[in-house]
Amino acid sequence: MARYKPIHQGLKLLALDFDRQILPGTFEYALRHLVDNELDLEGFHQRYKNDVQGAAAFNPAALLKIILLAYSRGIISSRKIEAACRENMLFIAVSGDSQPHFTTLAAFIANAGELIAKLFAQVLLICDRQGLIGKELFAIDGVKLPSNASKEKSGTRADFLRQAERMEKAAAKIIGKHQQADASNVDEVAAKREAKQLERLQREAKQLRDWLADNPKDRQGSKGSIRLSNRTDNESAKMATSKGVVQGYTGVAAVDCHYQIIVEAQAHGTGSEQELLMPVVNATAPMRTPETVIAADNGYHSEANLKALAEAGIDAYIPDKDYRQRDERYADQSHLLIHKSIHSQLTSHLNTINTVQHS
Structure with missing residues (x-):
């Protein structure tokens, strides 16, 4: 051997x-x-x-x-x-x-x-x-990430106020029962259990009142609507994902296509990708040139975003949510093939840019 x-x-x-x-x-x-x-x-x-x-x-x-x-x-x-x-x-x-x-x-x-x-x-x-940022195309995409905040502690100020009032009423009811039981025999085990419940209700009601005092206004959305607050982490947001509803942040990055260098990355306390496009695009301004192309998926498509990009003179490619249904080429293709098709189109566009720049 x-x-x-x-x-x-x-x-x-x-x-x-x-x-x-x-x-x-x-x-x-x-x-x-x-x-x-x-x-x-x-x-x-x-x-x-x-x-x-x-x-x-x-x-x-x-x-x-x-x-x-x-x-x-x-x-x-x-x-x-x-x-x-x-x-x-x-x-x-x-x-x-x-x-x-x-x-x-x-x-x-x-x-x-x-x-x-x-x-x-x-x-x-x-x-x-070092020449590692080509500045030809910045691709923008994001991911929704859970935080340590509890989604059960999300709501508006009105929601929290109602919760505090319910807890205070429940605490008052327990105090009333204790006062009635003082004149009669009472089960000591039940009395201890109710005392712990009273302490918990009073503590949580005080936490709610303190939070309401420290946060006198509701959070505002991009269109003036009320955005849910969170008593654990008030900068996070309640977001729907493919794995259910989570409390967390949307992390958005802009990546240069040359060597995949991240030129901008931030975590945002909102689940709406549409309202994050222009802040990310504006943040990349120091690294962009007038010829830089911006690419993003259909989650960032909105009339307001397209108008803002046009007014800024930025060459951008953002499909709308129904583009696959309208284009018969995507009828029998998987998501992987669709992404390859989009990549091929963007590559062709960049090759055209390079040809023009060097001619």
Whole structure:
């Protein structure tokens, strides 16, 4: 029988050069180069006030590299990221064996929103400088993502006011029963149960009253209609999806067709894609040229959007919701073939643009 050299799968003590674990041409190599050499992190450094006193802090450059590497691997839990920094050699190499606690990672993510947005703008400028953004076509699409907010806690101010009044009436009824029972024998188990129910009703009614006091107006939709609020996360929205109704956000991205660089990405607290088109298009203005083509699916089609695009002089391709029914070419085609047909048409249009530009 053939003999083979042993393969070690468990623990082994090794002397490693962290620098050599990060191979050229990989995501982590580009990440390290950008964070260490290209990005301006002064905004992060200014948040620390331990020049003379206080414990040494984790370098924000190391935290950024850890978090972005984790996200590129689909790891979004702070506890799992902490474990990776302790157990995975690539994370150890990228972070310089920093091993931050998961609470440090969570706090950094929670407090770095505006600074991260500025870094995104810096990365776009670097990509543009390297010729990675063709600016020929920006494709816009979105996805509805659930949040941690409870959809059962959605409603208008009138809905919440009625809920508070019902709870207060139920609490008053329980208090009345207690007063009647004081003069007679009563089951102690039932009395304790009703006392807990009373405490819960009074607490939830107070939470509703406090929320109503802090939010004196209903949220307004794009057409002036009332948009449902949420007492857990009032920036999120109640949205219908293919998997049912969820409470969350619509994430919309604009992607350049040259190297699939994301030039704009935001999470929006509405389920209506139509009202998000122009804000996304306007946000891409610094990266667009007069010849840039905008493409989006029929979820973004509306008369108002088409008019706004025409007034802005933007060349855009957005099918209406019934275009498949009118075009006999799509009668027997699957969604995959339809998308390929649209891609072929857009490619042909871009080839025409390139021919004109270089003639």
